[in-house]
Amino acid sequence: TISRKEKKIGFVVVDLDRAIDHPHSQFNYFLRENDTVFIPKINELVSVSGAVRFAGMDSMKQISVPYFPGKRAKYYINNFLGGFDKSAMRRNVTTIEANGRIRRTKKILGVFNSFPVVEMGSKIVVPKKIDPATLPNASPINWNQVIETVSVKLTAVLTILILADKTAAVLQK
Numbered sequence: 001t002i003s004r005k006e007k008k009i010g011f012v013v014v015d016l017d018r019a020i021d022h023p024h025s026q027f028n029y030f031l032r033e034n035d036t037v038f039i040p041k042i043n044e045l046v047s048v049s050g051a052v053r054f055a056g057m058d059s060m061k062q063i064s065v066p067y068f069p070g071k072r073a074k075y076y077i078n079n080f081l082g083g084f085d086k087s088a089m090r091r092n093v094t095t096i097e098a099n100g101r102i103r104r105t106k107k108i109l110g111v112f113n114s115f116p117v118v119e120m121g122s123k124i125v126v127p128k129k130i131d132p133a134t135l136p137n138a139s140p141i142n143w144n145q146v147i148e149t150v151s152v153k154l155t156a157v158l159t160i161l162i163l164a165d166k167t168a169a170v171l172q173k
Helices: 016-021 073-080 143-172
Strands: 002-004 010-012 045-050 063-066 094-096 102-104 106-108 112-114 123-126
Touching (some): 073 123
Parallel strands (some): 045 123
Antiparallel strands (some): 045 063, 106 112
16 A cells, blocks of 8 residues: 555555556556555465354454465355354455455345455455444334324425415416
8 A cells, every 4th residue: 555645645555466567557656755655564364354153253353264366255254254143244245455455245136245356465344234223322213203294294295285276276367
């Protein structure tokens, strides 16, 4: 990654392989004054965190497993971590590559999940479903109040439409 202080841009994602192989690539940046280039050590492991069935995952926060070229996030979750937890949001599984690039699960035909291919040194994040009851300001929906509010507003709109129609009829005479 490149940390660019100019105009408070922050971190810039770099795909060094693409920049070297294709000199006219969008990833072939010009370095500027005060840029900081960070090149991480090679990490041959893949880290996984989140809603998986691995015993004790809550206390460990993250598990690291060996990297296998060409494998998708689901492979690591199923083969090393016991699969997805019942609270997992499978459609939102993301991988964070060593260069900072984030890839997320895509839907095929709106039904099937296509999990991202994992690169060496990536982190796989499996988010949990949000339980509305655990939200800080969560309160049960008062359906009587909802129905009352909708009916009052609907009555007001219909009254205005009827008055506008009657006024138009009077003006045409």
